[in-house]
Amino acid sequence: MRTTIVSARDLASHPSWRIFDCSHDLADPEAGRAAYLSGHIPGALHARMETALSGPRTGENGRNPLPDPRVFAQWVAETGVGPDDQVVCYDRSGGIAAARLWWMLRWIGHDAVAVLDGGLTAWQAATLPLTAETPLSSSGSSYGSAPAPASGSLRLDLRPDVAVDRHFIAARLGSDEIRIVDARNAERFRGVNETLDPRGGHIPGALNRPYAHNLTPEGLFKPPGLLREEWLGILGPCRPDALIASCGSGLSACHNLLALEIAGLHGARLYAGSWSEWSALPDLPVEAG
Incomplete structure (x- = not known):
């Protein structure tokens, strides 16, 4: 079980690991999704900061408040992650968005989560492939040529x-x-x-x-x-x-x-x-x- 960071080569050698692209741009809410669609690690799903990784703003709870943990756990399960799955998160911004998902998964009790060291830059530097195939939309609906994964059995164990x-x-x-x-x-x-x-x-x-x-x-x-x-x-x-x-x-x-x-x-x-x-x-x- 990986719980902190993994290398690009380590990730490439484990095709069964569940991957999340956390691309996010503070100045442009649509930029993260656009970056994901332009090319991502094969099999990666997009974890959108504004919806999956944040809750509703009230004006008094900050720019990226935590979502209801039950809602977040349900979203994770709907992406196909189960209790025994190793998850790896990455982004294109030094790891800050990936670290957010890393922390949130541990928050709801899933310890088998790590961040790709160096993010997408390290993956590309290792001459590993990208794809534009989109198996799952950020809202959970399938589209494109790839099938959506089956819903997982992840259960909430909030900490x-x-x-x-x-x-x-x-x-x-x-x-x-x-x-x-x-x-x-x-x-x-x-x-x-x-x-x-x-x-x-x-x-x-x-x-x-x-x-x-x-x-x-x-x-x-x-x-x-x-x-x-x-x-x-x-x-x-x-x-x-x-x-x-x-x-x-x-x-x-x-x-x-x-x-x-x-x-x-x-x-x-x-x-x-x-x-x-x-x-x-x-x-x-x-x-x-």
Whole structure:
């Protein structure tokens, strides 16, 4: 069972593994689907961020709120994934969207899930094939020349303790119980040139670890030992399960959670609403600089 990352060659040698293309563009909701249709790993289904991997927005729950876990588990089962299936996720954006699906599958109790190290770029660099064949639409209906897979038997085994909400964080600000780590770039963390969310800055007391720092210049995850050394420096005296991963809308935070798992540092939790939720609520404090 693979639970963190796999290589392109490893994925290619396991044709029975279930593959999801998580291509997503923050600036264009249609771009991810268009990228998938233009060419994807054979057998891959598209996991659309706006529908499959996010729930309805209320204006107070962030840009990519988690869906109802029952709805998400049903979608996963309808794609044909069963309890014994190995799932592999990939994207074209450094792994942040793929890491979101990786985290969500673990959230509902499916541990046999990994991210393709290097994403589609690594697959193409290994001169492996792409296809435009579409076995399943993002809504679950079949079309094109390939048949839709049979519905799987995946059952919901929710792990609510892997996530926290804003109330949990607000009640512990300034305490040693939590260490918030924000995965956004340094400029947005400081509150400079904020264009996506209502207010600039970060949750008071948060530290900044941009998700891209988990990767080598080639776009692969750093070796486990190096990631462990770097993340232990961020944790300081805190245990890994004190860490709360945050970002803009709950995507790149999952990249940091994946890096922690690769490093063997288990138990960190996700604040899914992240800055897009926190900054939209005027009664919650912010810090800049």
